[in-house]
Amino acid sequence: MSTTRAADSPAPDAVATALREADFIRLCPRPTGDALAAAGLLAYALRSTDTPFQVRTTRAATAPEGDGTAFALGWVAPDATFVPTGDRPVSVVAAEVSEELGVDPDPLVGLAGVVAAESAPGADGSGSLLEAAERTGAVDRRSGVAVPTADPAEGLANSTLLRAPYSDDADAARALLADLDYPAEPDDDDRRRFASVVALDATTDGPQRAAEAVGRALQPYATPRGPFATLGGYADVLGATAREAPGLGVALALGNDVVREAALDAWRSHAAATHGLLSNAGTARYDGAFVLRVDADPETTTALATAARLARDFLSPEPMAVVVTDGAAAAAGTDGTDVTRTLETAAGVGSACGDAREGEVRFDGEADEFVDGLRGAL
Template sequence: MSTEGRSAEPASATSALESAGFVRLVARADGDGLAASGLLATALDERGTPFQVTVCRTVADRTERVRTPTNEGDVTVVVGTADAAADPDDLVRLAATDRPATLEAVDLVREIGATPEPVLALAGVVAGGSEPGAGESEWLLEIARERGLLEQRPGVAVPTADPIDGVAHSTRLRAPWSGDLDAAREALSDAFDGDHDGLDADDRRAIGSLVALDAVGADGASDAAAETVGRAVRPYATPDAPFETIGGFADVLEALARTDPGTGTALAMGHDVCDAALDGWRAHGRRAHAALADASTGRYDGLFVVGIDDGPVEAVARIAAATRSPEPAVLAVGAGEAAIATRDAASLGATVEGVARELAAPQQEADAATGDDSGIDVAYDVGHRRGYLRYDPDVDDSTIIAAVRNLL
């Protein structure tokens, strides 16, 4: 196992793509990975280079895909980490875990002489856990502004024209009515009469204020909730993009990466799949908030544990870290899978890989004793400020918690 992949040097990556007869894009299954692969796919399409995009949930899935034989002249670009043993000459890695993969893709797209689409790039940056315009993405924000592709306005960062629909299903914040459209409409009725076509700046400001008050004042809200809401209000609106705001676009990409990567890939490539994308996003938000509402919790030094019976563990971990956890890291544990999310910028690669090794060790010992070489049913993934684990459902939750605590 190896989560700390190394990215290709720009010159070699550029040369490989410029001479490729066919490119396989193998992407990590998160919003950042979808945006990165979409930027690269669009650039390849503009150059007339045939390509194929595959979204893979774990390092093992990507490694297997990378190891699949290719034809002469083919190049594989892997967005996310893959096993270091799988390192053929025709492999380009976008594998950094200390910055969004989208920024690596932007660099590569520019190196091959194409222009990255700034709104998609900024959505990928947000999905990767960074702020639009912060650090390396500042120039993307400036370009989008100069082209009139976005403007900052009052309100909340949601993908839909109907702000109540947006906040009810958003996984970028949590309030007492999250996941329940009717409850959200009732709670915010003083600020919104249902006519989203007639919304002005004062209406949007009133909605943003009520959402902020409900989110920060909710039972169980952590100190981090105020900062989270602060990032969600006064969004960057995107009048010509498929969704209303940069943050909303990012939320949709995050949802589709786990629930419907085919639609997510089409969306990132600019195809008109908005209705299907929003349907998937709404379902994902409802499941995440319902799971968090019914979750059990436990607090340890530096770690907040959320146990759920059913639901998207990665979204639950991310929401809890942003709005509920008194600790900087959250472990969401479900049936046979778990996710780690952190508010810190430190990479989780070593932690997640180490937990995977600990979970696999007993099975490895048993297989060695019996001569069974059928393999270890433990898989993992790591991205910017997040990690994912898939394992035997018979493994006790306490085993996962202990392993994470030991290595975090």
């Protein structure tokens, strides 16, 4: 059973009412940065109102069993109240639910979720979050590239917001900075030159959508009081921890800065795994899909979905990119095709989760069999 995109999010007051009426809450976010940010916002609100809760990410088609009332974030659950991906980021809906519960949402967490949802701060209903962040001095827009760390070379090499020649290669990123005479304390012109070169490197020989994708990582909002250097960097770490170390991600979304270094370690590991898959993939092009075959253990790999997203944005000449190994696949697509349903059809028998634009599936069988099924599904 797949969990696919719904057209509209539920009314925040209805979700708030359901939360008020529950004695114990189980928040079940999909392992995405947006859903994890939403879980953090709601968890903070529940803590502020003395409502018992737990948070557990899931890729299952139904909510994990347990006591209390389940709330699914970022997916449609047949056995739970749910806030699916849809016309707005899940984190935006969660922020509005928090306000309905009488708790001011943390604008940085909410906006990090918005960026993780491939939206922009201030767009898709996040205007009040951006206004709150700007009013309190929590964000400051500037030129440059969105990275989580003060070291731009490390940030660039480990970014999963873009794919460029220096991805997973810190030495190459440092060489770029050296060629640009990038100073230790850059001014706006230095950052602008840096961003221009990164944009060019990331889009050369890529599909047209690469320009839009890399644009989301440029002119970032700096976060002087946040756990990471920029909102985009925060979103990058949230997305990585959601898949690599969800417990850390939950703590991070709850505002626990103690886990910052551990979260950065998870981000580095996830980036290395993601870019490693892309660098070593065999590729094939079909009508409607660009397929990347990789050698990975489906029981342990956490990077298939991130690799599929980057492949769609920076590598794929087709509207859908599919990363497949024996027993598992992930896909990312543009609007128009429900990729999660396509994955489920291709797998025949399997458990798929995701939405219309991004999804993943586990199945019994080899990659070749899955690709045959994919060609039929397309």
